[in-house]
Each structure stands twice: as structure tokens, then as C-alpha cells.
Amino acid sequence: MTDIRVPTLGESVTEATVGKWFKQPGDAVAVDEPLVELETDKVTLEVPAPAAGILSDIAAKNGETVGVGAILGMITDGAGAAAKPAAAAAPAAAKPVEVPKAAPSVVPAASPMPAPPSVRKLGAESGVDPAGVAGSGVRGQVLKGDMMAAIERAAAAPTPVSAPVQMRAPSPPDDASREERVKMTRLRQTIARRLKDAQNTAAMLTTYNEVDMSAVMHMRNQYKELFEKKHGAKLGFMSFFTRACIQALKEVPEVNAEIDGTDIVFKNYYHIGVAVGTEKGLVVPVVRDADHLSLAGIEKAISALGKKARDGQLKIEDMQGGTFTISNGGVYGSLMSMPILNAPQSGILGMHKIQERPVVVAGKIEIRPMMYLALSYDHRVVDGQQAVTFLVRVKENLEDPARIVLDL
Numbered sequence: 001m002t003d004i005r006v007p008t009l010g011e012s013v014t015e016a017t018v019g020k021w022f023k024q025p026g027d028a029v030a031v032d033e034p035l036v037e038l039e040t041d042k043v044t045l046e047v048p049a050p051a052a053g054i055l056s057d058i059a060a061k062n063g064e065t066v067g068v069g070a071i072l073g074m075i076t077d078g079a080g081a082a083a084k085p086a087a088a089a090a091p092a093a094a095k096p097v098e099v100p101k102a103a104p105s106v107v108p109a110a111s112p113m114p115a116p117p118s119v120r121k122l123g124a125e126s127g128v129d130p131a132g133v134a135g136s137g138v139r140g141q142v143l144k145g146d147m148m149a150a151i152e153r154a155a156a157a158p159t160p161v162s163a164p165v166q167m168r169a170p171s172p173p174d175d176a177s178r179e180e181r182v183k184m185t186r187l188r189q190t191i192a193r194r195l196k197d198a199q200n201t202a203a204m205l206t207t208y209n210e211v212d213m214s215a216v217m218h219m220r221n222q223y224k225e226l227f228e229k230k231h232g233a234k235l236g237f238m239s240f241f242t243r244a245c246i247q248a249l250k251e252v253p254e255v256n257a258e259i260d261g262t263d264i265v266f267k268n269y270y271h272i273g274v275a276v277g278t279e280k281g282l283v284v285p286v287v288r289d290a291d292h293l294s295l296a297g298i299e300k301a302i303s304a305l306g307k308k309a310r311d312g313q314l315k316i317e318d319m320q321g322g323t324f325t326i327s328n329g330g331v332y333g334s335l336m337s338m339p340i341l342n343a344p345q346s347g348i349l350g351m352h353k354i355q356e357r358p359v360v361v362a363g364k365i366e367i368r369p370m371m372y373l374a375l376s377y378d379h380r381v382v383d384g385q386q387a388v389t390f391l392v393r394v395k396e397n398l399e400d401p402a403r404i405v406l407d408l
Helices: 078-094 102-106 117-126 144-156 186-201 214-231 238-251 295-310 384-399 402-406
Strands: 002-005 015-021 034-039 044-048 053-058 065-067 071-076 204-212 257-260 263-266 272-274 276-278 281-283 324-328 347-351 355-361 364-378
Touching (some): 034 071, 214 295, 214 364, 238 272, 238 324, 238 347, 238 402, 272 295, 276 295, 384 402
Parallel strands (some): 272 324, 324 347
Antiparallel strands (some): 002 071, 015 065, 257 263, 276 281, 347 364, 355 364
16 A cells, blocks of 8 residues: 655645645556646646555544645555555655754753754745744754744634634625635735735835837737747747846845845846736746846746646746746736736736827827836835836836847
8 A cells, every 4th residue: 555645845845735636536547647726826737646455544634734644545456555655755755854842952952052944934934033933953043844834823723713813794695595605715815915925015006107119029020920930939029028127126236125124135147027917816937137138038937837737737846936026917808907026026017908099109190019117125125216217227228129239
């Protein structure tokens, strides 16, 4: 008999919700055949069969919450025997290594070691304060294993009765009979929580500008066929915006920074998050080191990530480490909006619908394709003058795309 267990879900992810089973008890399964779909806070993933045989039992039903290493079900048959040692080793591998207790007692507890960056990051993402966690490291230092265990305990703890929960008044019977109640997916719950946390934590402010898209549209129309023929990718607007933002971020590094306790961390790399709408909600895959990519490289990366998002194939690592985000509400027809920060980032650019409007050019009224831009930023890190400078640089780069090509 072989156990089917919840695999490692990624850094800082400790539990998942069972989405659906692809097999039922009594069904034959092959090695590596997808058995069950799990939904985490960030992605949906499939758990493959660890061995061939018969699915004999389902221990975790649809909708149940399970932790890393938990048993989802079991497979029986002679074909599954070879997989037993590996499956049996999984719990042992996942078990945290016990740290000798003698070491902390030798050094006075009055001078504990500070928590490492990985622990502080987990604390920021989970809301669990490392200062309240008992450390098992030298001089009482809180290790990553200590933090993960504390997060699991916090997740398992019952929600306090006093916690604010949004409740609605009962509907009249005639209306109630025509309503449909659907439980929020874990991804949707996480989106709601993170957006509200961003509003509650950051000193968020938004500044607006508008950009004349004539030059970019002219360049795109002139070269899009040749571009696609040579690079095998369509020439869109996102590559222009990504490069325009990167050049602006280099000039105003505060927008590419984040707060860590009482420090500001300036990131000398440019991992650009691109917001993508899916059937299950908004996700933000990341184009890593986008400053090293050409326009074609950016278009290919965005296209590949978008396809993975729509197909539900994004992995945890696809959405980690972003330093700045671009959201394009214009594809849905939005004319203007205020994007909410993708915490812990300090800036997010909102693109909108391109609309022909009358504008004054050199003293004359002309019809130009205009787009409103919105930059939401964390005022704790970014001053108003810096935010305006950033947005003006993005505008200048787009209205004169030669700046993007020549890196000016």
C-alpha cells in the first residue's frame, strides 16, 4: 500500500485545499498519472500518482484543507510496492531536525541572535511576528523551521469570535430562493486578504498622467509583421511599457524598493510582475530580469506566462520575487482606475484603454490616441516628487519610443 501525500507547496505555503479528484476508489492508476487537484494561496497544482495500482481510499475529500505531508489517499497493488520506501521516507524527510537544547542554555538569553532574512520574510508574508516565536537556534535564534511551525499553528488555531467578518443581512424569502451561494476559492480568499492588507498597511497614494500613444502605435503597425516573422511572437504594447518602466525605475529606485522593518531594501534587479486575469481570479506571474531581455524576449516571456496562467499551470516560483507590477485594465475597456499595490512592492502601474481624444498639439487641436496612466505607490518609501518623476519618465519613453530602443 502506498500513501498519496501533499507535496511541498513552496516557500511560506503550508496548506492547500482539495479541489477535485480525477479518480475514484477502485479506479486503476498509472505512475505519475494526475490524481487530485490542490488549490493553494497562489496556484493550483496536480498531485501525480506515486505508484501504479488501484486507488483504494480517498482520505481528504473535495473542499478539505490539508497540510504539507498530509495523506490524501492510498494506492494498493503489487505495482505500488516499489514506491513504498520513497513514500515512507517522505514524512521522515519532512520532519524537522531536532536541535540540541544544550546550546541555548550556555549563552545568556539576554542577547538573542536576530532572525535571518528568510524568517523576516515569512513573518511579513504570514503576519506572524518572529519576536513571539521560540527559537531553537544558537542563542535562541528563530530558524526557518521554527517559523514554519508557528505559521502552521496559527493557521490551525480557531478564528477569534471578535475577528471582523463581513456578514450580510438575510434576504427576503422570495429573493433568497433565487440566490446561489458559492464558497470562495482559496485563491479568491487570498486575493481579498492581500488587497485589504495592502490598503491597511501601506500609505497608498495614486498619481495620474496621460500618454499620447501615436508613436508607439505607428512603430508597432510598421514592424509588427516583420517582428512576428523574425521572432515568432506578436509585438504588443506590454513590451514597450515594461521597458519604459524599467528605465524609469533605474532613475527612481525608490519605486523598485520595499520596506523591511525599519530598513528600505533597494533592489538592483528588475523582476516585473504582469497582472493576468483568469477564471479563478487575478494572478501576477513575474518576468524575471526583464532588463536583460529584448522587446522580443519580453513578449515571449509574457505570452508564455499568460498561457500558463489561463491553463492553470503556473508554479509557485512563477509568481515570487516581483519588484514592480504592471496591470492592464485597458484590455477590459477600463478608461481610468486606481490599482492597489501588490505588497510588499512599493509601486504598481495601471494601463488603460486607448481612446481617441482631442488634444492641443503645438497650439492646434488634433485627434490623438490617448491613454490614462495611474501609478499607485507606497508613500512611506516614495515621495510625491519621485512618483511624479517616475510617471513622467514612463510617458516620455512611450511618446518617443526611440528612447526605449536606444536606452536613453
